[in-house]
Amino acid sequence: MDRDETTVTVVGGGVHGVHLAIRLLEAELLEADRLRIVEPDGLLGGFRRKCAQCGTDELRSPYVHHVSPDPFSLRNFARRRGRVDELVPSDVGSDRPTVSLFFDHAAWVCERYDLESTVVRAAATDIEAVGDHLVVETTAGPLSTEWCVLAVGHGRSYAVPEWAETLPPEAPVCHVWDPAFDPDAVGETESVGIVGGGITAAQLAPTLAQPGREPTMFARSPFRVESLEAGTDWMHFGGVVDELHGLPSASRERARAVVEARYDGAMPPHVFARLRRALERDRLSLERTEIEVATEAGGTVVVTCRDGTARCLDRLVCATGFDSPYDGSLLRRIRAESRLATGYRGAPVLDDETLRWRRRDGSPSRLFVTGVAAQQVLGPFARNVIGARRAGDLVVAALGSALERDRSPKPR
Numbered sequence: 001m002d003r004d005e006t007t008v009t010v011v012g013g014g015v016h017g018v019h020l021a022i023r024l025l026e027a028e029l030l031e032a033d034r035l036r037i038v039e040p041d042g043l044l045g046g047f048r049r050k051c052a053q054c055g056t057d058e059l060r061s062p063y064v065h066h067v068s069p070d071p072f073s074l075r076n077f078a079r080r081r082g083r084v085d086e087l088v089p090s091d092v093g094s095d096r097p098t099v100s101l102f103f104d105h106a107a108w109v110c111e112r113y114d115l116e117s118t119v120v121r122a123a124a125t126d127i128e129a130v131g132d133h134l135v136v137e138t139t140a141g142p143l144s145t146e147w148c149v150l151a152v153g154h155g156r157s158y159a160v161p162e163w164a165e166t167l168p169p170e171a172p173v174c175h176v177w178d179p180a181f182d183p184d185a186v187g188e189t190e191s192v193g194i195v196g197g198g199i200t201a202a203q204l205a206p207t208l209a210q211p212g213r214e215p216t217m218f219a220r221s222p223f224r225v226e227s228l229e230a231g232t233d234w235m236h237f238g239g240v241v242d243e244l245h246g247l248p249s250a251s252r253e254r255a256r257a258v259v260e261a262r263y264d265g266a267m268p269p270h271v272f273a274r275l276r277r278a279l280e281r282d283r284l285s286l287e288r289t290e291i292e293v294a295t296e297a298g299g300t301v302v303v304t305c306r307d308g309t310a311r312c313l314d315r316l317v318c319a320t321g322f323d324s325p326y327d328g329s330l331l332r333r334i335r336a337e338s339r340l341a342t343g344y345r346g347a348p349v350l351d352d353e354t355l356r357w358r359r360r361d362g363s364p365s366r367l368f369v370t371g372v373a374a375q376q377v378l379g380p381f382a383r384n385v386i387g388a389r390r391a392g393d394l395v396v397a398a399l400g401s402a403l404e405r406d407r408s409p410k411p412r
């Protein structure tokens with residue numbers, strides 16, 4: 001492919017990739033035919049599937065958090081279609097959209113920008129600097145681009161308990177985010193266990209609780225209820241984020257500051273209320289213990305817990321969250337081979353003002369990073385929709401100046 005064909009390639013078409021692509025078009029930094037989104041699952045396909053897999057009906061964030069640049073776009077969309085009843089009251093801040101309203105609005109926004117025409121249905125496997133441009137290696141072949149925005153979320157890096165790693169492939173044990181897991185395909189009378197006590201497990205367990213099927217939740221820690229994922233001061237990307245930037249880039253100290261700020265695994269009150277109802281109505285059992293050993297036994301799985309109890313289950317679903325955002329296959333590949341700088345546990349060294357990944361010599365590369373992998377710059381809301389909005393501000397400003405420089409006539 002001619003290297004001049006694409007100005008920006010966005011890798012990942014989730015909330016971040018879609019929002020960033022729209023922001024670049026909206027700012028008129030380029031035309032749609034100079035933009036490409038590399039995404040194997042279709043625009044927002046991965047996020048939509050995750051919501052369905054754990055039974056998320058309503059988003060946690062307010063209605064001003066969505067993929068359009070106009071904060072009131074979703075509310076106006078709902079009003080025009082008589083769907084304001086899908087804006088659910090919240091105990092903090094604005095109402096929250098149902099998942100179906102959020103995705104219908106997102107599909108409408110993508111259509112308005114004709115984003116589908118930019119999609120390459122493929123997974124990126126590597127990104128290399130070649131001269132003054134980048135080559136994105138994909139399962140559909142190499143793509144040449146001037147700039148790249150990496151927006152792959154956790155890049156399919158999921159946390160799995162140690163005992164699950166040694167089970168044979170035929171064991172009926174999976175992770176809730178396995179593309180093959182479908183809660184609607186769980187048999188009506190199956191005995192099913194759910195591992196975890198965070199927000200995902202708390203949504204999945206009542207979803208699987210049906211008449212005739214009483215799932216068991218294995219949660220080792222007490223439930224934690226919080227409306228948001230971190231304090232609201234982090235949402236404004238002001239003083240607390242400036243303090244974060246006072247720590248060395250991609251350092252252990254920054255990593256710790258983000259972990260401490262984030263209420264990981266905490267569930268919002270509406271999720272806890274649904275879980276409590278299911279428990280009170282005996283539609284769900286709760287085991288306050290940890291599975292220590294699991295064995296496959298003729299199509300079932302036998303688990304032995306720390307408290308000495310054992311159970312035989314038809315299926316076990318691990319709702320044990322995500323692993324390090326720097327350990328997805330693409331990030332591992334990039335950092336193994338490139339001249340890009342990485343820090344503590346493989347975190348990319350990003351420029352705090354622009355989100356550009358720095359090279360080992362300190363100069364900024366042509367690769368921007370958004371989403372959870374940018375959490376050491378944007379803080380605990382980096383992965384959220386609001387994090388995409390903030391990343392959009394930084395990337396549009398930085399790319400705008402860079403493109404102007406690229407396009408201005410070179411002095412003789």
Ligand SMILES: Cc1cc2nc3c(=O)[nH]c(=O)nc-3n(C[C@H](O)[C@H](O)[C@H](O)COP(=O)(O)OP(=O)(O)OC[C@H]3O[C@@H](n4cnc5c(N)ncnc54)[C@H](O)[C@@H]3O)c2cc1C
Nearest residue numbers: 012014015016046047059060061123124152153371384385
């Ligand atoms: C069930 C659930 C509910 C949530 N609710 C909220 C909420 O209410 N509010 C909120 O702010 N946040 C919420 N979040 C957090 C949420 O993850 C983010 O807001 C958002 O989905 C993150 O977007 P992303 O684009 O960074 O990542 P993702 O949604 O994970 O998208 C990344 C995309 O990159 C693609 N990709 C990965 N690797 C490659 C590759 N090698 N090549 C090409 N493409 C690749 C994937 O297929 C995927 O489509 C929720 C998360 C979950 C799981």
